Amino acid sequence: MKIKIITVGKLKEEYLKSAIKEYTKRINKYSKIEIIEVQDEKIPENAREKEKEQILEKEASKILKHIKGKEYIISLAIEGKLVTSEEIAKDINNISINGYSEIVYIIGGSLGIMERLKKESNKLISFGRITLPHQLIRVVLLEQIYRGFKILNNETYHK
Secondary structure, three states, X not given: OEEEEEEEXXXXXXXXXXXXXXXXHHHOOOOEEEEEEXXXXXXXXXXXXXXXXXXXXXXXXXHHOOOOOOOEEEEEEEEEEEOXXXXXXXXXXXXXXXXXXXXXXXXXXXXXXXXXXHHHOOEEEEOOOOOOOHHHHHHHHHHXXXXXXXXXXXXXXXX
């Protein structure tokens, strides 16, 4: 099983980079993991809806360049299904049982994810109805993937 996280925007904060490095190292015990950052588009201060749609389309095109078509795609979206750690673990297990060798998680930029990209996803998930910075959600996602592997392997992990 390989896990790929495609995310919009570069990470600048050292404390987040450090956390991501730590969780990536921990996950590598269970699975290959790759994080791909695609360039975010600049959003004009008073952007109209049409401009926002164009920005989302450009970001979606950059994301799609990294998807081969044989992966199981899970996009993070505020309207997605609220999931528990146990459900994330179950998904990881079931996806591999169903013949997929790669899971792709998509994290959008400041404007979210283009509607057509959501429709191409196998699943939409959410970690809550609050809005989190897309840089921080990377750490949350990695922690939950790591927790999922710990659950699957019946290993203890703090609660």
